[in-house]
Amino acid sequence: MKDKNTFKDIFDAVLDMINDINNEAVEWAKKVDDLLKNQVYAALSSSYPHFDLESLINLITEKLVNTSKNDTNIVLIKWLEVLHSI
Numbered sequence: 001m002k003d004k005n006t007f008k009d010i011f012d013a014v015l016d017m018i019n020d021i022n023n024e025a026v027e028w029a030k031k032v033d034d035l036l037k038n039q040v041y042a043a044l045s046s047s048y049p050h051f052d053l054e055s056l057i058n059l060i061t062e063k064l065v066n067t068s069k070n071d072t073n074i075v076l077i078k079w080l081e082v083l084h085s086i
Helices: 002-018 023-045 053-066 070-085
Strands: none
Touching: 002 023, 002 053, 002 070, 023 070, 053 070
């Protein structure tokens, strides 16, 4: 599914940028991350049938297991908090 890959690509890019040395890049990544969270929250709150929650949880879990960067882990934990709040 093209949309799933697009989301994953953006998600991966945001996580990479969170650890960038450039503060401007980090701020941009945080803004995009917030926008993604808002979209996911809206999709799941309205039971959007095309959103694959299981794939997102698997992606977050995979990233948590495979990263040792604290900033990335914090972002991923915030994602879990957003999902839990729904």
